[in-house]
Amino acid sequence: MDDSRSLVTLAFVVVYLLMCVGVGVWALRRTKSPRDFFMAGRDLGVMVTGLALFSSQMSGFGFVGGPGLVYRMGLSSSWMTVIGPLGFCCSFYLLATRLRMIAELRDTISLPDAVAARYRSERARLLTAVAILLGVLGYLGTQILAMATVLRDVLNNVSFIPEVSILTCMVIACAVLVFYCVTGGIVASVYTDLVQGAIMIVAAVFVFFAALGAVDGGLIGLVTTLVEDDPEVVSPWGTFGMMGSLSWFVVFVLGSAGQPHVITKFMMNRRVEDARRTLPVSAGGYMLCSLLWLSIGLAMRALVIQGGHPELASPDEAAPQFLQFHASPMLAGIVFAGLFAAIMSTADSFLNLGAAAVVHDIPRALYGRSLSNELFWARVATVVLAVGSAVFVLYSRQDLVALLGAFGWGTFAAALVPTVAIGFNWKRATATAANAAIVTSLIVNFGIEVFGLAIPYGITGGFVALLLSTTLFFGISLASPSPTIDPDIEAVMDL
């Protein structure tokens, strides 16, 4: 990268990081209680919630891993992203009003709180908290590593900055993340998400047009090049094939309603009725960001085949290499800031969820009460989780990190779709069924990853886990007598 380009990128990233610190300082004054720290005082407006929802769902994976997948296997991974609006619909239809009402009714400050209230079960609270904590540890580690890797690339491209190690970059990235999460809790997290979401949309739209312009012949030239090389690449199933691609369909649509970092934000809306205007913001924002996911991967594949770019060492280099060689310096700066935004918006949500599980949910499930001075301990837990995840990702075996990272989405989907998304809309659902679904999801997901089981047609392990846990959940509930539900919860479920 030439120096002026590198300096523009660095300037955008520095301004972005300073903005995060500024939001942290501002949010400190608005965070006075655990309810503020975990639930933003249930005072978030439509735009804030809408953009925070989609930016935390998109994550760094959408900006780096997504284009990499498209480069490697064509349109297969569009079954993770093109179906995004339908995924948001599942979350909103099933949970937006229901979770928000239960949050106000019971003054809950976490998802396991709501689960305990729904099922009258501390075991369900504990299992939900454990599933969330396991998923959080994996996700958080991979997000922190991704942040440090991107920062190192940005810094090492500036000629007057001496070589910077991954450890230094991890310290810088963690320091900014921890600062605004500790000072402002979820308030800082969602307001940075607002800015992050806006940056991601702008970046995605500009990149889409830049990608089409980079290939000889525009969109038609791109598609013709790819079809001549391998017609399967631009078919709806890509190179991965029909069954494998379709197994992502239900996992990423229905599974959206089981992602705790997304659905917990429903509990933070100012008014129940705000859900109506929030859905188009989230679904529309996600659709626009999907343009980046698809266009960079296809453009880089076509460029390599046409001879306009050397072959990539790894598919994950598709986005960084495109920005380095085929985008204007200004656009590269915006996208690198957008990339940071995508990673941090997910990491901050996970930090908050993890802290809630450690200081609030698990102690309540085990000892019947949460820690005294919860706000102080929540801040301590945030630091410990961030540092712990960074140390874990630096010093553990990389396959273990990858395993936990892959474990995240599928586990959340298989454990929480039946327990929360279905269970909060169906009064016959029992606590036993919920507990069985969570345990099944943990065993199946871990079993498939640990034993490296190869499923025919490349069908994803998350699909198998979700199918088994949900079928089991319905089966056990239908075979059991109707459970007793607290009258106020039952009244809300009847609305």
Added chain:
Amino acid sequence: MKLPVVLFGLLVALCVVTNLAFLTEEVPFDDLPAPNGGLERIYNGHGITHPRFPSMNHGGDGPARHRPMLWLGWTFGLLQLAIIVGCLMLGVKRAGPVRLWLGGSGVVLGGLFTMMVLTYSGYLADETPELFMSLPAPTAWFLYGFWPAEFLVVLLYVLLFSRSIATPDDMERFREIVAARRAQTDHSPQPGPPGSS
């Protein structure tokens, strides 16, 4: 029949279809010498390394891998869509316009998915596939049809929210429930943990 029972039936049907897929041997495959002697069967149906660019995958022989199970794949996708639409309906408490319109949207999405599969079948046979608005026909159905059609479901939520999802009466009733709960917890000596009311 009640919706949860229908959903359970659809889930069981999806389990059956998935098991049928597991029982049908994946094609094409190669029998290669295994490190410990004998032959090892390598399945190529979900992508092989690109012959010129190792960082990419290649789809291989599309007709060979998809023809034998195209309609099983169609059933697999359609059942998933039916489960998704059923779950959306579960989120709408009262029977009425939203459930009907959701069913209609499901039919539209199912139709578009079917067109993807039908045109893909032709695409497999075509040596030089024609493009529609710069995309092959099945992909055009997916990206120009299925993708925007998802916003039908978004539109329904926005348009029918205060008529069918959270009506003014619901909100009034909700405020009463919250007030009753607060009065109850205010009068109890120690607020009980969730689940104790």
